[in-house]
Amino acid sequence: MGIVTPLKTAAEQQLVQQFADIKAELPGGPAVRKLREDAFAGFEVRGLPHRRLETWRYTDLRTLLREAAPLATGPRTLDAARAKLAGLALDATVVVLVDGAFVPELSSLEGLPEGLSVQTLADALVSGRDDLPRVLAGPSVAADDAGLMLNAALMRDGSFIEVAAGVELEKPLAIVRLFSGEKEISVYGRSVVLVGDSAKATIVEINASLGKAPQQLNVALVIEAGNETEVEHIRLVTDQSEGSVGVFSLLATVGAQAKFDSFALVCDAATVRQQHFVRYAGEHSEVGLRGVNLLGGTEHSDVTLVVDHEVPHGTSRELFKSIIGGEATGVFQGKVIVRQHAQKTDGGMKSNALLLNDGASMFNKPELEIFADDVVCGHGATVAQIDGEQLFYLMARGLPRPQAEALVLQAFAGEAVEFVQDEALRDVVMAKIEAWLGAREASSVVSAV
Template sequence: MAIVTPLKTAAEQALAQQFANVKAELPGGVAVRKLREDAFAGFEAKGLPHRRLESWRYTDLRMLLREANPLAVGSAESQAVRERVAALKLDGLKLVLVDGAFSADLSDLDALPDGVTIQSLADALVSQREDLTRILAGPGVAEGDAGLMLNTALMRDGVMIEIAAGIELAAPVSIISIASGDEERAIFSRSVVLAGKGAKGSIVEISESAGAKAAQINSSIVFETGDESEIQHVRIVTRQAAESVQVLSLLATVGAHAKFDSFALVCKAGTVRQQHFVRYAGEHTEIGLRGVNLLGGQEHSDVTLVMDHEVPHGTSRELFKSIIGGEGTGVFQGKVIVRPHAQKTDGGMRSNTLLLNDGAVMFNKPELEIFADDVVCGHGATVAQIDGDQLFYLMARGLPRPQAEALVLQAFAGEAVEFVADEGLRALVMGEVENWLATREAPADKGTV
């Protein structure tokens, strides 16, 4: 019987060699090393995700990564990096990763809030903590994803944040990930947020580049939140080289009578694949996943999510807004799974897109997998152009067309941004939206109506 051996691309061969070269020096004890080995074996069996895989149909990573960049092995704290970090006006605790490595010098660790513990992931990996490999694995619906397996195998550093039971953070905790941009590098990092029973707070992720060189970034963040907790997550991905390719994974396990909200803004970021794997671990919990994608040029943004209702009385809401111009491409793939015992589930999923010109493209694929009979679930997707009546109304009152369009687009994106509960973070996100609208390539002014 003939044995068929799949051909490996140059990037896949390079990744295999890189893992062989560095696996002995990557942080972690025996259990973590086994986790890495198993993950890379799974990745090798699958290879880089490609368009023949349904969940990666619209983002062919095998085609995008013709070559694998050299691995980033340390923090390149250049003057440009320091200036970029200093330019970010953020309240609260700031934790900085440079090329995926935790930088204590650039982080603000002088005044940790009571009940909050911070350590680098590299330190956590060698701590012999018994539950760490379970935490790192995340929800079961994340199992088998090749992009995530590669991250598990090669993760070198990140941050681990623990919020004790009953603690309410007065200000957000920010994880600032800066690609130095001095050389083309591949960055693999993972961060973990553990929130105890009744904990409340906001976690912010900001991903930017301080240089012109393109990066290959594969990062993930794991949330494990206790009963009665309220955690808000905000991610801003921007200011990356046009050739950059990013795979960003969010893994969340949420306890009972809890709230978890995540919002993501993507603009001026090259090619981005965001994937969310979320599991309900307790009843009477509310989870919301929302975001805004602002695309131009040949930018590509893929939002893929799996919401796993394992228990009854769960509420989920997903809302993603995309504004696409140039030859940009947007993707939304949302799957809500309602298990047989998850009665009284209430789920609503929506993707709304505005295409600014003929070259822009949007792919929508919402799915419901319902195995219970007492549920209320629905989904919807729209793709349209700017409403002519709205433009007419504004232009008839003397506004030039570019300004009228900007107001319409701002209101469109704002419907999702309004779900960011923290006022300061909402203003930060809206400021990025307004900056994109002000600098985008707008159509020529055709005068007033």
Template sequence: MAIITPLKTAAEQQLAEQFASIKAELPGAGAMRKVREDAFAGFEAKGLPHRRLESWRYTDLRNLMREAMPLVRRPARPQAIADRLALQTIAGRRFVTIDGIFSAADSDLQGLPAGITARSLAEALTEAPDEIAAAFAPPEVARDDSALMLNAAFAQDGVVIEVADGTELSQPLVLLALGSGTSEASIVSRSLVRIGAGAKVTVVELQENVGPAPVQVNHATSFVIGEGAEVEHVRMVTRQRAETVQVQSLLVELGGHASFDSVAVAVNCGVLRQQSFLRYGGEHSRAGLRGINLLRKQEHSDVTLVMDHAAAHGESRELFKTIIEGEGTGVFQGKVIVRQHSQKTDGGMKSHALLLNDGATMFNKPELEIFADDVVCGHGATVAQIDAEQL
């Protein structure tokens, strides 16, 4: 039998060359070194995600990434970075990355409230490589995602935050990720947030590119939420060049009797895929994912999510709204999985889109995979235009 080896694109070849040249310099030894090697081997076997993959049908990353930009090694610091930091007015503890590299000087590390510890991913990988390496394991529903494999292989920094059991914070933890945009570059980072049992926390993620150059961004934020904890999460992606290509991954492991409420906002986002993988690891847990996408010109926003009900008595709610003008494209792919033993699951998913002109495009693809017989699950999707005669 003949073995057909798919041709590698220029970007895939460049990524292989980059990994070979810098893998020894990336933080983390021992188990983390193996995580990186295995992740890149998995990526090489699959290549960049493309439209023939059902989960990437509407966002052909292989076509969008004709070339792989060089990985940022030292962040630039133009005046625009200082100006943006001076304008950041959200009350709370700020943790800053610039071009994917943690900036301790710009972060609020001194006098942290009791029960909070924070450090850079690079530092954590130096101090406890095996422990942090375990946190890079992908969820079952995302094991074949080659974008996540790339993230595991190349991620060189980010933020690691741990919240002790029972801690209640009155102000949010703000993760501010700034791209300098001084030159074309690839930014790969990962942040880990561990929330102890019974804690109550708000986490805000802001992603902006302050310079003129387009970038390629692959970022992942991983939450591990303990028993009975309550987490509110906000993510905003804005001020991106039209040529910028981003993959933002949200990974959530939800303990029993815990809750996770997330709001995602995309404005001036360039080409953006926000993919969320949430697993119910304990009973009587609840999660709500909501989002708003405001698209114009040729912007592209892909919201893909998988809610994996792996425990009984779980509740999930998803509501996303998209407004599109010009030749913008919106995508909503939502999947709710109910495992065989996950009885009494209650799931509801909706996507609504408003097209402001004939050139706008929206794709809706909600799915249910139900293997239990005592559940209440449903989904709905609408796409509409404004009647010119009603304006």
């Protein structure tokens, strides 16, 4: 069956014009230019993802993006970004992107550890390296995603980071994406982290808006973890300006006898779609994808993942916790694919949500596609309210209801947070969760009065 091409919306027409206007000035040699052209041709056929596509059923970009915001050209001032970085107080090697542009003066590029190299994506795209098209493409299960096609076509900058084989980074590597929020813009960026064999690294993504203007964000992180590597990835999507729409993609390829863990926290966001595409490129590897979504008001968080077991003896675990209040919406779409030759695969996937009131909603759609016969795989999803017995136990010991609810919710989210290996980062995540719960507790007290 051929692809039906619908009439283009105003946003799609504007995106076509934007690409035509800037494609000549976008960085990249012949191979990258071809990648861009092919990606945009695929996007033109498909258009913005919409609810008639099963994988985008609950997050209709065609409806959300009525107009395509002007493309970001880089920050006018860095004052707000400096203040934000000072508040983060990161003990890490920091790479800073503001409105999609790599900002060397805010990044910690001097005195990098031996075996760690950092350059801008723009420089990497014109470097002529033979492996660039393959690296940028990521796992094959991501090839048909129209959102990623648009990202590949319009990516202007980002970071390109390499960790040499055998290197163990003592400090986390933080990719901090800040969005000025001074005016409505769209940002398309892609960052790459290549981790050599037997190396160990912790990678942190921080995404936050600095102002109040809505943003249209489409950013991706590509991670290639070699054989016998240990990689931990933490993503924070917080402080998004009202009316913003963000697509955050992770494209990970994991080698043999490797361990790859990813955790994502979404809170104080507007409309967020997280995409995880993970490919097993070697046997006897373990992958864990986990996260917490804290939603209120009219916020929307969509977690969509595809885990592709291409080889035998792979272990995968997915656990996502959602706490949803107001009229917010949570989405979990998880697919684990076990290929015909991927025998001895062990997969387990769970999504648990707590709805705090009648207006909140959660959509769960876990899937298994198994073509092998010697596997152990399962999935489960629950949607519930706060356990009344737990509340009664705490309130019977003198705790007010808002405080009792906060403790129950903290424990619920903590089941996913405990998988964060880096203790300092685990504390950062828990502090943000406690702050969100504290703000909710305070508003509950005010409402009761």
